[in-house]
């Protein structure tokens with residue numbers, strides 16, 4: 216059996232997204248800035264995609280800026296808020312300790328430029344509260360940036376409540392919604408979101424394309440200087456195939472969202488119940504407040520990397536932590552933010568699904584993980600000491 220269980224890292228481009236993209240390479244290859252007919256055809260495709268993306272998050276098409284992906288959108292949104300703040304002498308930013316590195320590293324850079332950054336605790340359950348955000352807001356706070364859904368553990372943050380707090384206090388609110396858009400309902404109006412990032416490849420669109428939403432009236436800072444594309448806020452010839460593919464994938468995701476969420480939640484719960492049977496294992500992140508498709512477990516005494524390699528041999532493509540950091544031996548900053556000890560955070564497994572996952576595949580994963588964990592523990596000197604009571608169990 217083969218199971219691709221790493222959809223939080225990236226997804227397969229859907230048939231419908233691919234079909235929408237293909238004509239853009241050969242027949243409709245015009246530059247959307249050109250005045251001739253092929254150029255205007257491309258401009259029409261671009262406009263339609265912009266309207267579709269706007270509608271998907273309840274924004275206006277004039278509030279959507281296409282980018283090269285989620286990372287660029289995060290960078291540009293945070294830079295925008297930082298520059299607006301600086302003009303008013305406000306150089307304090309609030310975020311959380313378990314953001315994606317596109318956010319955390321941008322904040323690191325701002326710190327070097329004299330900004331003060333408060334990273335809120337996300338607690339053992341991986342959820343920050345609106346009250347904690349409210350308590351951290353100061354006179355000089357320029358921005359609150361809190362991710363919608365954590366990419367490693369799948370917990371959902373109280374975005375609407377945080378947005379309400381920010382709106383009331385007059386602070387800009389950005390959310391990295393890369394793991395939310397397409398997967399769960401997102402409404403920038405109802406949720407009081409000023410800026411948002413999304414990426415096509417996390418919902419069966421292509422890689423290398425994303426979008427930033429910025430509420431009307433907020434002056435957008437330029438990250439990529441160039442031509443007048445994206446209303447002068449993002450230079451570079453538009454990636455029409457990518458943008459068209461992103462919009463097609465998003466339309467498709469929204470059409471099936473309700474039934475996909477129900478199916479995925481059932482599969483996820485079956486998996487959580489199965490993996491919980493493994494002794495000294497723990498589910499990371501709140502059991503209830505999570506997206507339907509992502510599960511993250513720790514198994515005491517197990518190295519994440521060995522687990523992944525053995526599962527790969529069984530045809531299961533999974534991940535330990537995020538794709539960006541799993542090449543390194545450092546434990547995940549997300550799991551450390553939950554307060555897990557280093558040795559436990561090393562043994563994590565993230566399984567993330569798309570809507571076509573079957574109960575048979577879930578059962579195969581449960582059986583395989585159970586077998587591989589037992590096999591690895593059998594060979595582990597550390598596990599031996601734990602079992603003989605020479606070391607205390609952490610889980």
Ligand SMILES: *Cc1c(COP(=O)(O)O)cnc(C)c1O
Pocket residue numbers: 223224283284285286287289315317362364365366391392393394414415416417423424425
């Ligand atoms: C994948 C991801 C990103 C980065 O998006 P790219 O399109 O790969 O640049 C940012 N934030 C989160 C939460 C993600 O999951």
